[in-house]
Amino acid sequence: MRVLVLGGDGYLGWPTALHLSDSGHQTAVLDNFARRGYDRELGVDSLVPIEDLDTRVAAWHEVSGQQITAYSGDLCDADFVYRVVREFRPEAIVHFAEQRAAPYSMIDRQHAVYTQQNNVIGTLNLMYAVAEIDPDIHLVKLGTMGEYGTPNIDIEEGWLEVEHNGRKDRMLYPKKPGSFYHLSKVHDSHNLEFGCRVWGLRVTDLNQGVVYGQQTPQTIRDPRLATRFDYDAVFGTVLNRFVIQAVLGEPLTVYGTGGQTRGLLDIRDTIECIRLAVENPAEVGEFRVFNQMTESFSVAEIAELVADTFPGPVQVDHLENPRVEQPEHYYNVKHTGLVGLGLQPHLLSDTLIESMFPIVAEHKDRVNLGALLPTVTWRGGLKTG
Template identity: 60%
Template sequence: MRVIVTGGDGYCGWATALHLANRGHDVAILDNLVRRSWDNQLRIETLTPIAPIQRRLERWEQLTGKPIELMVGDCCDYPFLSESIRRFHPEAIVHFGEQRSAPFSMISRERAVETQVNNVVGNLNILFAMRDLVPDCHLVKLGTMGEYGTPNIDIEEGYITIEHNGRKDTLPYPKQPGSFYHLSKVHDTHNIHFACRIWGLRATDLNQGVVYGVITEETEMDELLINRLDYDGVFGTALNRFCIQAAVGHPLTVYGKGGQTRGFLDIRDTVRCIEIACNNPADSGEFRVYNQFTEQFSVSQLAEKVKEAGSKMGLDVTIEHVDNPRVEREEHYYNAKNTKLLDLGLQPHYLSDSLLDSLLNVAVKYRDRVDMKEILPRVTWKKGAVEEAAGVKVG
């Protein structure tokens, strides 16, 4: 089918665009390339060397003969967005084109506003463009498990059946987001649900857990296709950060008590989940929610796994508990459901010694690129960015 991948130059979007193209879909990437700009503004750089998007796509076509169209522009620019959708006429839109970092959204008022405007307005623009131009198109939207927070009950997939005062109804699951970023995703969810209900659009919201890994079938074809691997305190996620810290001999920085438990999945499962959602579209007027993760771990459990794997490779790995920059429960109940994608055929890649070895090997290969000043967190939920606290504006 014809698929637009917004945010196709980013971590999940790049791997997804290549995967869908490799499976025979006609793919276009729509991206304003702001992720690269944010790196420059924050003076950070991903571990792996990332070529310009045009060079990446040229190499992909040389290797596979399957061109991917590039449309450079902003989802918040409605004339550009609507013209791109009108011309390409997609059957599915995979929407990754959002600011995806909780710490980024907590740096300052300006970054919180930037996050919410970029995410909420861009998503709204897509909904209106679908209504007016491609009403049968299927929206596959990347949400986040962080919308739910850490309730003291099981987390269902999007909806919960409640009995109250003798009456029963199935309602959207309550949301307890933990940052301005997660709040933006909640707003997206409500807007998409409304658009499906009122306009008859079709959408699948994939509440994704924390993604780890760098290699997919497509990104390992050539050095120019390699994916991002972020380790800094703004964009780096737990397992990826731990592997890079192990590679450079820095203690694994566990925030607080380390009991924070979340859903996790391999980047290879991210792209497969997107493919499954595209191949099994929602019905007209239907708003589906799938919880997109494969396993649950606490931060301390991840650190112990990396320590064990690193020690087997001859790395001297230690664990250090640091003050938690976030405002979150460090010990809590967590049990989330994740059966719907499995029912549709997902065959998960579980976190194993071989996967950790692979990730650690990538970290070791590029460890000379690590900026040691970026190992520790830079943003606290109560004060914002370290630089701003010191009177120096970030960006």
């Protein structure tokens, strides 16, 4: 199958492209390298050094014999999007090409507007390109579990059967996002469902939990194939932060009480979920939703797990939560679709010991301790008076 991976230079896009190529698919990647620009803007860097895209592509060809085609450009440039779709003729498109950090979207008005414009307009351009050039292309879009928020009812896989005043209907699950970034993903989902309903598009929306891990069966074949390891308070995950703090002998910094619960999954499960979705496409006119997670933990439970598995003393500190979110909440997520397609999940406790602690220990001299502390608050972008 011919598969185009958008955002193919990123943390998940690059190992996904390798996994698809290694699975026998003719693969291309597209990126505008904005993610590397955010590092320069924020004065941070990946814990694990990463090569430029040309070096990565050449290294993959060297170790695998497979060729990945690379395109450089922006989804907000509609002419560019149309040209690439016509030239590569993909049968499936995997869409990672969005600004993905909630804290980045909450810095101020400029960053909120940029996030929504970049994400929503880029996706609209892609929708129109597919609809006008080849509506049979299967679009696999990376959503986020953050679209749902933390409702006090079970979270279904995208759709909800509703009975109201004696009548029943099936509708998209109500969304309660927690940042301007998550709101942009909700807009994407609604736009794509509309495209399926009125144009007959094929879309799989993968509402993904927090991804952890840095190594996949493909990236470990050569250091030049490594993907990112983000740990800063804007783009890094809470788990990455805790692992680094444990290795460096620093206290684990839990925001608030640590009662916030999230779904998580290993990076190896993420790329396998993409492969399963690509090889088992949605039907014509179908907006299919999978909740992409394998385990759920509260932040306090993640801290406890890191402390229990790290071979050394670990201290836990609690900081004032810079986000506006419920400190304690109900969280029960249905996530059977991908397991039904054959996903065999990895467990967080195993990955911590097998790879995460050793990776951080190897690169601990690259850690910027100042980048671990929160610098963005959910009300910090507001100006009063």
